[in-house]
Amino acid sequence: MxxxxxxxxxxxxxxxxxxxxxxxxxxxxxxxxxxxxxxxxxxxxxxxxxxxxxxxxxxxxxxxxxxxxxxxxxxxxxxxxxxxxxxxxxxxxxxxxxxxxxxxxxxxxxxxSVPLSVPSPMPVELASAEEQPEVQADSAPIAVAEALPADVLNVHMEKLKLLLAEQIGPAARVVFGRAQNSWQAAGEPLTDLCGRLAEFIDNEDKRAEFIRRATTSLPKG
CATH class of the missing domain: 3.30.450.30 (Dynein light chain 2a, cytoplasmic)
Structure with a gap:
């Protein structure tokens, strides 16, 4: 090759x-x-x-x-x-x-070619019951997208896009729109969008950092 x-x-x-x-x-x-x-x-x-x-x-x-x-x-x-x-x-x-x-x-x-050992993709642990309380234990519930005015929601979308760009660079512009569309179609809360975006970050430490910063940046209900 x-x-x-x-x-x-x-x-x-x-x-x-x-x-x-x-x-x-x-x-x-x-x-x-x-x-x-x-x-x-x-x-x-x-x-x-x-x-x-x-x-x-x-x-x-x-x-x-x-x-x-x-x-x-x-x-x-x-x-x-x-x-x-x-x-x-x-x-x-x-x-x-x-x-x-x-x-x-x-x-x-x-x-x-001889098959190479390919490690299984690391699971995104956003939904882990053990880890979620570390982010949200002392805070009010995260607001759902439907409860936010459009201009406020757009501000938070831009914040998430910038946080993703810090981890994967210019590719963030490509993958964010696709993740946002599938998230909106599924009618999920904002925390689930963070999880969808985190799947595009290969490095485990960077993924955890993104989830932490993204989740804490979300509006509280």
């Missing part, structure tokens, strides 16, 4: 690439110092594509705009994603054609 990624890097504007399968990075040309960031990105991209597929929509390309670059994700098959870091002015049509021709080789390489 490394050679296939190197071939893609020969196209103008492509800087680095990686292959993601089942939320794990299987091959990468990114600098090793970015491994932790790649793990989080792998989870975010996979969950976004799986969410779109669950809505029975055929959306196989994802763009995440960074400050100076563009992160492009291509949904391949069976939970596999190809992610490319590219210049913002890249020829997307050319890259898409190259990816299409490389897809079969990448999938073959994945099926032939």
């Amino acid at each position: 490394q050679s296939i990624l190197k071939d893609l890097e020969m196209l103008g504007g492509v800087q680095h690439g990686c292959v993601i399968h089942q939320e794990a990075v299987k091959a990468s040309t990114f600098p090793s110092i970015l491994n932790d960031n790649l793990t989080g990105m792998a989870k975010v991209m996979t969950q976004i594509f799986m969410g779109v597929e669950g809505m029975q929509r055929d959306h196989r390309e994802l763009h995440i705009e960074l400050e100076e670059n563009l992160m492009i994700g291509y949904w391949l098959e069976n939970g596999a994603v190809l992610a490319l870091l590219a210049d913002k002015n890249i020829n997307l049509a050319l890259i898409k054609t190259a990816v299409r021709s490389a897809t079969a080789k990448l999938l073959d390489a994945l099926s032939d």
Whole structure:
């Protein structure tokens, strides 16, 4: 897979690439110092594509705009994603054609590779009976969204979005809207939205910090 990624890097504007399968990075040309960031990105991209597929929509390309670059994700098959870091002015049509021709080789390489040990995703412990009292024991019940004026609710939505961006960066803009839509459709309380957002944070310590800060920022009933 490394050679296939190197071939893609020969196209103008492509800087680095990686292959993601089942939320794990299987091959990468990114600098090793970015491994932790790649793990989080792998989870975010996979969950976004799986969410779109669950809505029975055929959306196989994802763009995440960074400050100076563009992160492009291509949904391949069976939970596999190809992610490319590219210049913002890249020829997307050319890259898409190259990816299409490389897809079969990448999938073959994945099926032939020795399965790596992939740890089970860490559960988000927002609903834990032992931990919830640490946040809410001495406070009034958290208000439900329906009881808040729209302008007040929007302020708290922006706070949560900023807190999420501190943990996962620009990808927060992409995943927040999707989590908010599914949360609103389910008619859940605000604390459940915090839990949905926390699922996109791969690092356990950062996830716990986000849940703590997000929950304490919510309005009290």
